[in-house]
Amino acid sequence: MNDDSSLVSSPPHPAADGAWRSAATVATAIRTGAISSRDYLELLLDRVDRLNPPLNAVVTLDVEHARREADAADRALAEGRHLGPLHGVAMTIKDSFQTIGMRTTSGAPELSEHVAEVDAVPVARLRAAGAVIFGKTNLPIYAGDTQSYNAVFGQTNNPWRLERTPGGSSGGSAAALAAGFTPFELGSDIGGSIRGPASTCGVFGHKPSYGIVPALGQIPGPPGTLTQADIAVAGPMARTVEDLELGLDLLAGPDQWHAPGYRLELPPPRHKDISDYRVAVWFEEASCPIDDRVRERLEAAVEALEAAGATVDREARPDFTFEYATRVFGQLLGAAMCGGFSHQEIEELAERGLREEEEGALAARWASQRHRAWLSANERRLQMRRKWHEFFKEWDAVLLPCLPTTAIPHDHSEPMGARRISVNGEQRPYGEQTLWVGLTGVAYLPATVIPAGVASDGLPVGLQIAGPFLEDRTTLAV
Structure with missing residues (x-):
């Protein structure tokens, strides 16, 4: 791209910066000792610090807690313990998903100081896989628009052209992926909120079949709501199909009500060729x-x-x-x-x-x-x-x-x-x-x-x- 208002290259070149690696590649690098979880986190934090201001994609950071988690992931590996497929991989999460100890606002002024006491189910599943969550990404108020702006954090801009929207409601998620701030994101979709931003920012997104990824803990509704809205799903966003597949494997499965008697076994692709x-x-x-x-x-x-x-x-x-x-x-x-x-x-x-x-x-x-x-x-x-x-x-x-x-x-x-x-x-x-x-x-x-x-x-x-x-x-x- 030749436009001066662009913050991404076309296409991003993975060899140019370790920030462009896929989540699966980073997980392998951490597991084999090619990079530490702490060093990878610092790489992303540095990039956010330098490049996020004109984008406003990442709107909340919990740096010290993330550093403690990254250090713990490195110690676990040194002791021969492996915590899961995303062991030590730093990432961000859409601000509609409650995340323990982090501000979760869904872009609503009345929730501007809300600090979650529980993880949304998809967030908990990513943590259980070893993810290190260091920040939250922007969205429209209550995830209710095809653009991403709100009175709490303001407007998120598209990394390809700052005067354009990254889409919504997972616009901050898609912008963060396109700018190399995170290797993986958790989005939600009721009217294209994963798919639209993936399209406008040139990244990958998957809207799962309804009901296979529990979204308990997402806002809206209000914190504590147990109902999963009709049509609405949670799903993975990434820069590769392989990461979407990994994300689906980690996120999909019965909720707490159905787990005692049900299991999910998605069929394989219809064809190999x-x-x-x-x-x-x-x-x-x-x-x-x-x-x-x-x-x-x-x-x-x-x-x-x-x-x-x-x-x-x-x-x-x-x-x-x-x-x-x-x-x-x-x-x-x-x-x-x-x-x-x-x-x-x-x-x-x-x-x-x-x-x-x-x-x-x-x-x-x-x-x-x-x-x-x-x-x-x-x-x-x-x-x-x-x-x-x-x-x-x-x-x-x-x-x-x-x-x-x-x-x-x-x-x-x-x-x-x-x-x-x-x-x-x-x-x-x-x-x-x-x-x-x-x-x-x-x-x-x-x-x-x-x-x-x-x-x-x-x-x-x-x-x-x-x-x-x-x-x-x-x-x-x-």
């Missing part, structure tokens, strides 16, 4: 067009897949329309996002939903819907899931856009629903950033985002690979 895969391509939708610069990179990825011998079909579709699926997604998302609203707020939204000419009326109506309306939407979702199941009897995966555009300029204007994005010079609704990811998320499908190259505007593009429910290893393999 890429030439054996049957892949559908779904890039065309008049109701949610994608920018030509994005399409160019996605088509190049499809051509590479075809050249490798995979069977590719651009016409295959499940037996429902894009508009039908995304409307069901919007209705269920609205319900899932309003769990923390007060009775008065719900009543106000219901009144607003009656004013159909008002911006955001439909979203207000969905957020305040009656339970019988949710039950009807859920049945439509289940019917779609069955149709996806039939579709994947013939096809192994489907390739989709992640976002209609590359990273958009920062826009904090209110109301959010009145914001617009530019697609091929046309002003389109801001909410269209969630539709291609909502298509798969609402059906609980696994989806992996991989970099598809750099568009002609100099910004990265991600390709979304979705597959059958619980066949996460297939989307990671493609």
Whole structure:
């Protein structure tokens, strides 16, 4: 990249700086004595100190505690004790996940001084694998936007171009990965919050099948909430597919309620050779067009897949329309996002939903819907899931856009629903950033985002690979 506002190279060169190593590579280096856990931590802390100020990706540090943990990891190795696959590997965590002894705010002013007394389940699983957590990364308030800014920590900028957003809600996570601040991140996703930032920052992300990674301890809801929101998942973000696979292995498994009687055994990838895969391509939708610069990179990825011998079909579709699926997604998302609203707020939204000419009326109506309306939407979702199941009897995966555009300029204007994005010079609704990811998320499908190259505007593009429910290893393999 030639843009002076960029903080990353294209692509990062692992040999140039040890900060670019994958988590698995770092773990091996620590285990074999090539680098100590303490030295690796100091390497990342130095990089954060020098390069984070213009990015504002890492918003909380717990340096002394992390140094103690790194030193303990080094002593354990010296004594012949190995603490897990991530033994001594320093990393950051999205600020929606409670982390013992560290400030966890979810970007909310009312939680600006909240220090977690427990680890969220995914955080605890990473610690159990030996991870050393030294910081938290930024997000929008309560993880509720496709940009990452809030009143507590301010705005996070995209390392590729500072005047652009890194996406949201895991925007700080993706920016930290792209800038070489961390080898691995823990993200969350209800409307593309792992997948969108992975695309805009040129990194890898995996949205697991719904329910296989317990997210207890994430905010929202309020600290202490036991409910896992519909559609919402926790999942890994990294700079390599191998790290996504490692992260999934560590994070997935039954929660405390189900562990006594259940175990998770995800099936292996459907095929060993890429030439054996049957892949559908779904890039065309008049109701949610994608920018030509994005399409160019996605088509190049499809051509590479075809050249490798995979069977590719651009016409295959499940037996429902894009508009039908995304409307069901919007209705269920609205319900899932309003769990923390007060009775008065719900009543106000219901009144607003009656004013159909008002911006955001439909979203207000969905957020305040009656339970019988949710039950009807859920049945439509289940019917779609069955149709996806039939579709994947013939096809192994489907390739989709992640976002209609590359990273958009920062826009904090209110109301959010009145914001617009530019697609091929046309002003389109801001909410269209969630539709291609909502298509798969609402059906609980696994989806992996991989970099598809750099568009002609100099910004990265991600390709979304979705597959059958619980066949996460297939989307990671493609």
